[in-house]
């Protein structure tokens with residue numbers, strides 16, 4: 347099977363603390379932070395969107411792959427916050443990255459799993475020798491309505507993966523997808539903020555799909571939780587992935603590296619892919635890695651991956667997730683945050 | 695209506711494509727067909743490095759209407775290792791900290807939104823290296 351020949355991530359430098367949002371709405375900061383296991387989240391600048399995040403992550407992936415971008419034959423951008431309703435984000439991304447014009451481009455949507463959806467299709471095209479290389483991106487700048495639980499988690503960032511057959515940094519050993527019609531979270535055309543079914547988002551949606559997909563790929567690959575060095579699940583908040591991991595029989599240590607949600611927030615389509623990028627930043631040759639995404643609506647994609655001996659030397663060619671999470675940051679007040687997220691209506 | 699000029703400038707705005715004179719080595723950005731230094735006509739396409747140094751800068755506090763939300767912001771002339779110069783905003787930092795000699799990365803960002811649901815115009819801006 348084809349593998350990942352390059353990967354990269356991007357997380358904006360602006361942050362807002364959970365306690366700053368809680369204070370705005372008269373909630374107890376400590377209770378909110380403890381309840382969601384979130385301390386802060388990334389916020390896109392006024393000049394950042396799914397397109398710019400995809401270009402930054404995509405450039406890092408190409409730098410780590412060390413390939414001529416013109417050889418990439420397919421580019422898929424998974425997001426639920428594409429800047430245009432009509433005109434694919436990918437059209438701008440392929441021009442900026444020097445991939446155009448000999449390339450197949452599409453934007454994908456599937457709530458928070460659009461990124462792994464893009465990865466699944468990119469992998470398949472390379473496997474089938476339809477294209478030499480394919481780039482898949484999961485990126486979002488999603489919004490939660492003011493004073494909604496989602497406002498504490500909805501953040502910005504993304505990750506990109508170049509799939510190919512030559513010199514993989516990571517081998518893809520198995521894939522599995524699980525999809526049903528579950529109305530846990532949605533946004534109708536023309537609505538600004540998404541809506542969700544409150545507690546309905548937990549058991550019948552997130553846990554059912556994440557557990558079914560993960561159990562499915564374990565069975566399909568004949569592997570057990572103890573075989574893996576690292577595992578990452580979609581991270582809508584701090585608690586859900588920890589709880590899913592426990593139910594499936596994974597330890598806290600296996601989840602630790604990919605569990606970046608407490609300081610990044612939920613980057614939606616970029617969530618589990620960026621967690622995977624954080625794992626690849628430190629993985630050692632032959633480490634087995636499992637990723638399971640979740641997208642409301644609802645579905646999950648799972649991948650079993652194995653790091654190759656080429657991976658460690660390629661990491662330094664681009665910024666690591668930890669460098670971006672712990673590096674230069676700007677903390678915003680709620681007022682600045684409202685301005686940045688264009689929640690303020692101007693009389694112009 | 696989308697600006698034809700914006701579309702024509704995609705190679706230099708999106709990919710920092712410049713022209714290098716094969717005669718004297720001068721790098722012209724945006725790309726030209728005649729070398730601005732030796733008037734030579736043999737130029738090759740090169741992509742500028744995605745980093746550089748601030749040559750000179752200023753802070754814009756009273757911004758044009760469409761950049762009002764971004765004020766105050768720093769504008770700077772950046773020189774790349776190839777010797778090409780470009781004027782960009784310096785973002786993701788306190789604008790008062792921007793000054794000559796500051797090392798910056800050139801990053802792909804949204805530059806402006808055309809009015810009334812018009813197109814989104816992208817290009818490069820500068821971000822301080824490591825803070």
Ligand SMILES: [Zn+2]
Pocket residue numbers: 715716717718719720729730731732733734
């Ligand atoms: Zn010349």
